[in-house]
Amino acid sequence: MKVRINGLEVEAREGEKILDVANRLGIRIPTLCYLKNVYEGASCRICVVELGNGKLIPACAYEVSDGLTVSTDTPKIRESRRTTLELLLSAHRITCQNCPKKGECTLVELCSECGIEGIPVCAECPLHGEDCFIARGEICLGPITASGCKAECIRDGRACEGCRGPVTRRDVIERARRIYIEHDISLETVLERLKTYCASSHEFDLIREYLIVKEVVKE
Amino acid sequence: MSRRISSGNIIESLQNVQEKHGFLPRDSLIKLSQDTRIPLSRIFGVATFYHQFRLEPPGRVTIAVCMGTACHLRGNAENYEFLKRFLSIGPGRSTSDDGLFSLEKARCFGCCSLAPVVKIGDMLIGKATPRELQRAISRIREEILREEAARETRG
Amino acid sequence: MMRQEYWTLMDPCCDYCLHSWDNPCAKYVVCRVRGPFCHKSVECREKRQRRVKEVLYGSQGVRINIGASSCGLAAGAEKVIEAVKDGLRSMGVEAEISAVGCLGLCFMEPFIEIRSEDGPSPIYGHVSPENVGDILAKYFEEGSVDGAFAIRRRTGRFKDEERVPLLDELDVWRKQVKWVSRNCGVINPESIEEYIVTGGYEGLSRALTMKPEEVIEEIRLAGLRGRGGAGFPTWLKWKICREQSSEEKYVICNADEGDPGAFMNRLLAESDPHRVLEGLIIAGYAIGASQGVIFVRAEKPLMAARLEKAVEDARRWGLLGENILGSGFSFDVRVMRSAGAFVCGEETAMIAAIEGRRAMPRQRPPYPASKGLWDKPTVVNNVETLAHVATIMAHGWREFAKYGTERSKGTKMFCVTGGVKRTGAFEVPIGTTIRALVYDIAGGPREGRMIKAVQIGGPSGGCLPERLFDLPIDYESLQEAGAIMGSGGLVVIDDTNCMVDVARYFTSFTLAESCGKCIPCRVGTKALYDRLSAIVEGMGSQEDLQLLEEIGMMMKEAALCALGGTAPNPILSSLRYFRDEYEAHILEKKCPAKVCSRLVTYAINQELCVKCGLCAKSCPVGAIVKTADGHFTVDESKCIRCGTCVITCPRGAVEKR
Structure with a gap:
């Protein structure tokens, strides 16, 4: 039978999944929960692709049929993946410094691929094989700075200066606070550093509130 | 009838266990696992998935508050909160301190026309109000205590 | 065959009648009331007619x-x-x-x-x-x-x-068409004899004289669509399953009615269980299955008991088992009690439950019609659909197709609950307007109230505002308006209900019932619920509304099964029609219906107050104080708005404002 993926016509066998056919063509479809022959339950919905009729279906579990038309990268797909990932992150403890999967995390890779904000730079840092600067006692803005940074400095072995701008998600900042406090790094100094790359005073105030003011209230 | 459908159906075995004990005692589950050669983890997986199964012994009388739409709209959420306070059932618990009553949220009983509905033991109370519930529960509590007292004097 | 102490219509009338489960007679059913056919006997005929009268009166x-x-x-x-x-x-x-x-x-x-x-x-x-x-x-x-x-x-x-x-x-009766519910409330559901007297099992007798393909064709002509919610043509499901080359096939009756607000399946199966069973046997014959399962909700024990009794009786009189009515078709049925999980209503989840696993749905296709129970072709039909099948086979497709609209034929039962005068289960032709159902049949709003919306289809459906009440109820119209037919629960929402609270309620339901397999549903329902909770507690922002829509749209597209895919419907539809109520919560911090306890204030109506002091005693934070002149007042700054005082006051003097 013949299947059309992203406009390319390809021969497919009965019972094959869209994902298999796409892989053969060299078209990459991101996956998260899928592990061939081990788990094919289509749980994560990251591998969604669009059918000719506009329906989104998971490529890992959908069997091909003759004349099937599939697109693997459309605005609708990107939007859906992003929202799914954001939902997943909202329930995820992003403690990348101490994570056993440090350095080989599909989730972080996916996030930077989908352009998700809210993942701090320090999630990427271990992916590049860097040790945690904070653990070494250096002032690094990684935990509160938006990821997606492919800047040289991190790969250079230097701590993050925050040039991609801050993350304003409360849970991320609160987690960062714990990390800083744990390693005896003064929150004032961190804020002082951050000022340079904060786009607006509103952003800065928000972060200050989450980082410092809240603590004062608690005490 | 089909051996395939009945065999290996943990759900029905669990239903039988629960019918016998009122809940699923750990020992029974372990025994079930040994008898059926189904891994204990799978049995627990099923037992925790379905609402019907409970792993804790229930109170003497179970109070089920229907959380169906009609019951919600006619005020069963308030009834539930009231019962929690009235029976002084702490957060995360389901049985009152005296072990007499356990409180649970139930799915629709299919008696939406009598909403809000609360089921105390086998007795369905339609158009329930906190006042009415209070009366019914007090009556049942008295009955149980009287029974117990009677048994003690006899014993 | 076991003899009862008195003669029933099901028993042989005299020694000529040889029907038994091991020697079935093709005309057994029709012969009961109109017979005897195989021998001429005035005596036997009169004996039967006497018994029919006895059964009826x-x-x-x-x-x-x-x-x-x-x-x-x-x-x-x-x-x-x-x-x-x-x-x-x-x-x-x-x-x-x-x-x-x-x-x-x-x-x-x-x-x-x-x-x-x-x-x-x-x-x-x-x-x-x-x-x-x-x-x-x-x-x-x-x-x-x-x-x-x-x-x-x-x-x-x-x-x-x-x-x-x-x-x-009477309005409540005149506008109904008692097609599938004709026997409900009329016959004794535990008596197979009464069912036979009212024409029961004649549909099965007729079906067995036809080829399975002809039965499927009859259902196609009738235009019957699944009554469980999605409205998939029943005949097509059967045809696909029939065409599968497999020795073993199954047919499942979905009696796991879980929609809060819908109870027509319970009503049907409790009031006329044989009709459901008859439909199931016909379905089994049409697709070539030899086994059927009735999957009943655990919370409805009477329904399970009555279905079990029906199966037992049918088996006893040779309507189930080997070589049914001499047709060569063998079929048996087993009633299985669900352990309670809303997601079991989804057919792949139900199959998992019957197989004894956690009821988690799987990606379709392959559909159960080709790969279902134990990987064998399986048809899953709901109670009402099967009852329709039996009725259509007994009365012919023309009678059925008389009712309904061009695309959706026949009648449908609706359960109307909530803020109306006459709550109940009503059967109307598809295409009846919401207004006719809510105002004419159900009698309109309760005294002094105003209906503002109906929620159709339970937690998977949507709400429709009063101005759309002239919409005909059929699968397509409802879908376009943002609701679904669902199994037919129709909850009337009046001015004492808050739309945001209703949406939050439904979301809390799906949140609790989500099986947790896919991210959109597992995390999405939680995210939706958190946003809605923030709004009803007066901590919402305009951004939250946007977020609700964004997550909702994604879930509709990407969730694994219908539970997750329809979970945002109550929110999306109420955002579409009642955005002003959401905005009142966010911008004015007010709940227009005075439901959301965090957004209302409590005050004591001094005219009603008898100064008993119970409210002050019950207040957990001591916010109700006695003033110097003996009145009780609520201290706004202390009040945590728990509402205890409202419940405690014997005179209803504590008012929400």
Whole structure:
């Protein structure tokens, strides 16, 4: 039978999944929960692709049929993946410094691929094989700075200066606070550093509130 | 009838266990696992998935508050909160301190026309109000205590 | 075959009749009422006709029907039965007392009906042990039908007949079409004999004389679509399954009705279980299955018990088992009790449950029709669909297709609950307007209230505002308007209900019932619920509304099964039609319906207050204080708005503002 993926016509066998056919063509479809022959339950919905009729279906579990038309990268797909990932992150403890999967995390890779904000730079840092600067006692803005940074400095072995701008998600900042406090790094100094790359005073105030003011209230 | 459908159906075995004990005692589950050669983890997986199964012994009388739409709209959420306070059932618990009553949220009983509905033991109370519930529960509590007292004097 | 002490219609009339489960007769069913066919005997014929009358009107010619399905029992039918027995005994009247199913007129439960062959058959509502003696005395001693809700016929032989309306003339009955629910509240559901007398199992007898393909064709012509929600053509499902080359096939009756607000399946299966079973056997014959499973909700024990009894009786009289009615078709059914999980309503999840696993749905396709129970082709039909199948096979597709619209034929049962005068289960042709259902049949709003919306289809459906009430109820129109037909639960929302709270309620339901397999549903419902909670607590922002829509749209597209895919419907539809209520919560921090406790303030109406001080005593934070002049007032700054005082006050003097 013949299947059309992203406009390319390809021969497919009965019972094959869209994902298999796409892989053969060299078209990459991101996956998260899928592990061939081990788990094919289509749980994560990251591998969604669009059918000719506009329906989104998971490529890992959908069997091909003759004349099937599939697109693997459309605005609708990107939007859906992003929202799914954001939902997943909202329930995820992003403690990348101490994570056993440090350095080989599909989730972080996916996030930077989908352009998700809210993942701090320090999630990427271990992916590049860097040790945690904070653990070494250096002032690094990684935990509160938006990821997606492919800047040289991190790969250079230097701590993050925050040039991609801050993350304003409360849970991320609160987690960062714990990390800083744990390693005896003064929150004032961190804020002082951050000022340079904060786009607006509103952003800065928000972060200050989450980082410092809240603590004062608690005490 | 089909051996395939009945065999290996943990759900029905669990239903039988629960019918016998009122809940699923750990020992029974372990025994079930040994008898059926189904891994204990799978049995627990099923037992925790379905609402019907409970792993804790229930109170003497179970109070089920229907959380169906009609019951919600006619005020069963308030009834539930009231019962929690009235029976002084702490957060995360389901049985009152005296072990007499356990409180649970139930799915629709299919008696939406009598909403809000609360089921105390086998007795369905339609158009329930906190006042009415209070009366019914007090009556049942008295009955149980009287029974117990009677048994003690006899014993 | 076991003999009872008295002769029933199901038994052989004389030694000529040879039907038994091991020697089945093709004409067994039709022969019962119209026969005997195989031998000429006036005596046997008369014997049967006498028995038919006895079944319909009791051996004394008078029969008292008492509605005793779950809802009737909940309303106290059991005590009424006892009271009726006592009443008859004290008057010295002999009459048959029969526990029947539900008429669908739930607002007047428990009801009784006094039937006799030539009597007016009065139906009385709100019967209690206290007033039943009076009713019986009036009927039997004074010959009056005074106090009845309605009568079925005017005979001119009873007093007060003119004062009581005819049932067929009442709005609540006139606009209904009793097609599939024709026997509900009329026959004793535990008696297979009564079902046979009312034409039961004739559909099966007819189907067995046809080829399976012809049965499927008949259902196609009827235009029957699944009554469980999605409206997939029943015949197509069957055809796909029939065409699978597999020796083993299964048919499952979905009786796991879990939509809060919908109970028509329970009503049908409790009031007329044989009709459901008959439909299941026909479905089995059409697709070539030899086994059927009825999957019943655990919370509805009476429904399971009645279905089990029906299966047992059918098996006993050779309507189930080997070589049914001599057709060579063998079929058996097993009733399985679900352990309770809403997601079981999804067919792949239900199959997982029947196989004894956690009820988690799987990606479709492959659909169960090609790969279902134990990986064999399986058809899953819901209770109402199967009951329709039996009725269509008995009366022909033309009768069925008379009702309904171009694309959706036939009738559908709806359960109307919430803020209306007459709650109940009503059967109307598809295409009836919401207005006709809510205002004419269900009687419109309760005293002094105003209806603002209906929620159709439970937690998977959406709400529709009053201005859309002229919309015909059919699969497509509802879908376009943002709701779904669902299984037919219709909850009427009046001005005492807050739309945001309703949406939050439904989301809390799906949140609790999500099986957790896919991210959009597992995390999405939680995210939606958190946003809605923030809004009802007065901490929401405009951004939240945008977020609700964004997550909702994603879930619709990307969730694995229908539970997750439809979970955002209540939110999306209420955002579409009642955005102003959301905005009132966010911008003005006010709940227009005074439901959301964090957004209302409490005050004591001094005119109603009797100064008992109970409220002050019950307040957990001591926010209610006694002023110097002896009045009680609420201290706004301390009040945590728990609402305890409202519940405690014996005079209703604590008011929400």
